[in-house]
Amino acid sequence: MKPGNKAIMIHNLNKQFGIVRKNTALINVSMEIDEGRCVAIVGHNGAGKTTLLKIVSGIIEKYGGTVKVSSRCGFCPENSVNFDFMKASRNLKYYYQGTNFKEDSENIFNKLKIENSSLHVKDFSKGMKRKLDIARAILSGSNILLLDEPFDGLDPVVSKELSEIIKQLKKEGRTLLISTHQLGNLEDIADEFYFFQKGMILRAMNADEISRIFAIKLKNPEISLETSKKSSYHIMGVSEGKILIRINEGYAENDIIQEIIKDGGRIEYFSRVSLNDLYLAISEGAKFV
Ligand SMILES: Nc1ncnc2c1ncn2[C@@H]1O[C@H](COP(=O)(O)OP(=O)(O)OP(=O)(O)O)[C@@H](O)[C@H]1O
Ligand SMILES: [Mg+2]
Secondary structure, three states: OOOOOEEEEEEEEEEEEOOOOOEEEEEEEEEEEEOOOEEEEEEOOOOOHHHHHHHHHOOOOOOEEEEEEOOOEEEEOOOOOOOOOOEHHHHHHHHOOOOOOOOOHHHHHHHOOOOOOOOEHHHOOHHHHHHHHHHHHHHOOOOEEEEEOOOOOOOHHHHHHHHHHHHHHHHOOOEEEEEEOOHHHHOOOOOEEEEEEOOEEEEEEEHHHHOOEEEEEEOOOOOOOOOOOOOOEEEEEEEOOEEEEEEOOOOOHHHHHHHHHHOOOOEEEEEEOOHHHHHHHHHOOOOOO
16 A cells, blocks of 8 residues: 555546436546545435445446546445355355455454354344455455445444444555445544535545534524634534534634633533534535635
8 A cells, every 4th residue: 555546536427327217326426535545425315325336346337437446346235245044154155256265254253253153144133244244345355445334223332343343444554435324433534524415525524624623502692603704713504503613724722712702702512523413514504615
């Protein structure tokens, strides 16, 4: 892995399903992803996340625009594709029969803490099935992993475990493209976030930019932050009754707190924005300058 080398390059990607009743899934999507980066694809149901991942993985071959990947991708699909009446290890072997396993399946079971790999998949919990899907993607030996809603249906404990696994995969230098609704699970992991709506990229942000976004609530909301022209921060929008601001470079959160107090604001809440609040604000049309 070399920083700056592109793992995935997508330019003006368009995808429509159907001929008579056309269903537009992706509109002019462009993104370039460096090797070793972890990128989150975020968006409501039907936003086009799965279609995008299927195109990058090569499952969907017909589309407009260009998609280039630096190597074959390991893909963890939205819905499990395991055979219920096979054991976990047999499932993996079946899938990769005729190819060389690049990694040892026992290693993967240990790494992903898949216990009871000798059980039939029908007796697995949802979390174990999900881990098995991810094991299959890793076994492809590819440095690019595409995970479609890996946290779907998992309880908080297993989700946390999966977040740690993803962190580890990132440390190994893999490039990760992950679609999710549960953004909290990618806190401190994802480097970039693409917010999708109706097949389009509504907004792309990197983790550094997000770390400068704060949510504020005043005890005296009649003191309007909106009307004041500040060089230290921008008002971005309102989410769940909180005002979102982005602190400009060269300023720290203490500067902002002091400024608000000086203007007569009594602060009830001041905290770095959670990814979920940010997602809500973006989809509700918060303006970003
Ligand atoms: N095979 C298909 N035939 C027709 N339309 C499709 C097909 N696959 C996806 N679509 C449509 O493309 C759009 C994007 O679907 P996609 O599955 O990519 O969304 P998504 O963001 O993954 O949604 P979800 O969060 O529900 O998984 C939707 O309008 C969907 O109905
Ligand atoms: Mg999907």
